Amino acid sequence: MPHHPITIANDIYFIGVFDPDIRTFDIVMRTANGSSYNAYLMKTTEGVIIVDTVKKEFQDDFFHHVEALCSYDEIKYVIIHHIEPDHSGALPELIQRAPNAKVLISPQATTMLKALTNSEEINFETIWTNKQLVLGGKTITFLTTPYLHWPETMSSYVHEDKLLFSGDVFGSHYYDKRLFNNKVGDFSYAFQYYYDHIMRPFQSYVRSALKLYERFEIELIAPLHGPILRENPYQYIDAYKQWSHKVENNKGSGKKILSIFYLTSYKNTQEMAQSIFDGCESVEGVVANMYDLASIEAQNMIAILEESDGFLIGTPTINADAPKPVWDLLSCLMFLEKQGKCAGAFGSYGWSGEAVDHILARLKSLKLRVPPLTPLKIKLIPSQSELEECYQFGVEFAEILNGKLVEIDLA
Numbered sequence: 001m002p003h004h005p006i007t008i009a010n011d012i013y014f015i016g017v018f019d020p021d022i023r024t025f026d027i028v029m030r031t032a033n034g035s036s037y038n039a040y041l042m043k044t045t046e047g048v049i050i051v052d053t054v055k056k057e058f059q060d061d062f063f064h065h066v067e068a069l070c071s072y073d074e075i076k077y078v079i080i081h082h083i084e085p086d087h088s089g090a091l092p093e094l095i096q097r098a099p100n101a102k103v104l105i106s107p108q109a110t111t112m113l114k115a116l117t118n119s120e121e122i123n124f125e126t127i128w129t130n131k132q133l134v135l136g137g138k139t140i141t142f143l144t145t146p147y148l149h150w151p152e153t154m155s156s157y158v159h160e161d162k163l164l165f166s167g168d169v170f171g172s173h174y175y176d177k178r179l180f181n182n183k184v185g186d187f188s189y190a191f192q193y194y195y196d197h198i199m200r201p202f203q204s205y206v207r208s209a210l211k212l213y214e215r216f217e218i219e220l221i222a223p224l225h226g227p228i229l230r231e232n233p234y235q236y237i238d239a240y241k242q243w244s245h246k247v248e249n250n251k252g253s254g255k256k257i258l259s260i261f262y263l264t265s266y267k268n269t270q271e272m273a274q275s276i277f278d279g280c281e282s283v284e285g286v287v288a289n290m291y292d293l294a295s296i297e298a299q300n301m302i303a304i305l306e307e308s309d310g311f312l313i314g315t316p317t318i319n320a321d322a323p324k325p326v327w328d329l330l331s332c333l334m335f336l337e338k339q340g341k342c343a344g345a346f347g348s349y350g351w352s353g354e355a356v357d358h359i360l361a362r363l364k365s366l367k368l369r370v371p372p373l374t375p376l377k378i379k380l381i382p383s384q385s386e387l388e389e390c391y392q393f394g395v396e397f398a399e400i401l402n403g404k405l406v407e408i409d410l411a
């Protein structure tokens with residue numbers, strides 16, 4: 001149901017739309033409280049600036065809000081902080097309706113903009129950190145905030161209103177038409193859930209964005225989803241600071257953390273894991289831990305993987321493949337920053353032992369650092385000499401984790 005444009009700051013309005021019924025977003029996120037696609041409109045004495053648009057299926061409501069505030073001829077600029085379709089769906093139609101509008105996007109978004117509009121004839125300009133738009137009493141500084149959570153994502157700051165347009169950063173999938181954080185219900189679960197699923201894989205980029213934001217005094221944060229943060233915005237900034245530094249805080253000791261996950265049917269892979277663990281533990285500067293994949297929750301896997309500098313996966317082979325809990329562990333990697341982590345695999349098998357090769361191939365395709373050690377596969381029960389091999393494998397892997405130079409094929 002269309003609603004009236006809502007003022008969020010001096011001459012700045014919310015023209016976004018509500019999607020109360022959505023229950024799954026981007027396939028992987030559950031949205032018990034629905035969501036919103038936030039967009040904004042800024043009036044100035046020299047023309048109108050539109051800030052982001054909405055999902056295509058809601059564009060009628062979006063245009064209704066625009067028309068309540070201005071004529072299309074007045075629109076001088078359309079700032080697109082993020083070109084994912086939930087925010088750019090109405091852009092092709094907006095370009096048609098607003099003949100004087102110039103689209104402002106990051107350089108990384110240009111090919112996507114052309115693909116989105118299927119046109120080479122778009123009036124656009126690229127923007128990046130420190131570029132400014134000054135129009136009719138509003139001064140906007142653009143901030144490049146890549147990988148939050150696409151390569152092209154941007155934020156911007158309106159100086160006169162101390163307002164941060166943050167993009168998906170600080171967003172929540174949480175529909176509440178009362179809109180402002182001091183009016184809506186308790187959305188803290190949705191705020192953290194959004195961080196965990198969207199921002200957590202890019203924690204180092206979160207830290208860079210927070211550094212950029214530090215240059216400004218912020219009174220109001222207007223994200224692309226969920227409540228607008230006008231009461232104590234620094235509470236949300238501080239939460240991001242804490243979450244994005246969590247890994248470093250947990251380590252503290254300066255030692256490398258090596259996690260050994262295993263799944264075992266007849267304790268053979270478990271015995272291998274134990275000997276590898278003993279080998280790892282013999283290397284100074286490395287702390288090893290073991291986890292049985294048969295009894296571990298996904299959230300705990302994510303947390304353990306996140307704080308690990310390296311990890312090993314022990315898997316039996318069943319019907320020429322690794323069993324589901326092993327693949328579940330690998331699927332957790334999409335929720336964390338995995339660059340630079342060292343990884344490997346091992347396992348006992350009965351017939352053919354393909355599981356270890358499958359897992360190694362997957363680790364490589366995920367661009368993890370897979371040391372070129374001989375694949376550690378043992379038929380059925382490990383003998384004493386094979387357990388010694390496992391011990392040596394653990395020593396070697398831990399030394400590589402510790403900085404021993406080896407050539408690692410990252411392709």
Ligand code: FEO
Binds near residue numbers: 082084086149
């Ligand atoms: Fe809300 Fe990344 O789109």
